[in-house]
Amino acid sequence: MTPGARKEVVSATEITLEFSAAMTVDEYESKADAVKGQLRAKLGCYEPFCLLAVQVTAGSVTLTVVATDRAPNSQVHSAAESMKTADLPALSAALGITLNQLPTVSPVRANRNPNPNPNPNPNPNPNPNPNPNPNPTLTQP
Numbered sequence: 001m002t003p004g005a006r007k008e009v010v011s012a013t014e015i016t017l018e019f020s021a022a023m024t025v026d027e028y029e030s031k032a033d034a035v036k037g038q039l040r041a042k043l044g045c046y047e048p049f050c051l052l053a054v055q056v057t058a059g060s061v062t063l064t065v066v067a068t069d070r071a072p073n074s075q076v077h078s079a080a081e082s083m084k085t086a087d088l089p090a091l092s093a094a095l096g097i098t099l100n101q102l103p104t105v106s107p108v109r110a111n112r113n114p115n116p117n118p119n120p121n122p123n124p125n126p127n128p129n130p131n132p133n134p135n136p137t138l139t140q141p
Helices: 025-043 076-083 088-095
Strands: 006-021 050-057 062-069 099-105 109-117
Touching: 006 076, 025 050, 025 062, 025 076, 025 088, 062 076, 076 099, 088 099
Parallel strands: none
Antiparallel strands: 006 062, 006 099, 006 109, 050 062
């Protein structure tokens, strides 16, 4: 940890969805970034408050998606629940992959994780000098 950084425990909601997709692992790997982007959009899961992890299992490719959200007023759970009853072709199109079936959604799990604060200084300006001109011109009366 960097000097001045601190660890704090944050509460988060963890949602796990499981999708069965009609593709190979290699096909998924070639589309992984796009699929993750679509999942983020559908779930409303955006960093830094929401982390998204996708684990891929071979066979009829199974995507296990874990969204860990610590955002206040999170909508991730309701978004995940709505996917369980979505139109399969529409959800497939939205994610950019062919799904074999609608996802299963595990019960919400409360999660308390240590969260290292990488920036202990809330001032985004790394220059402590409030004068933006590094070479001020002095004028005399």
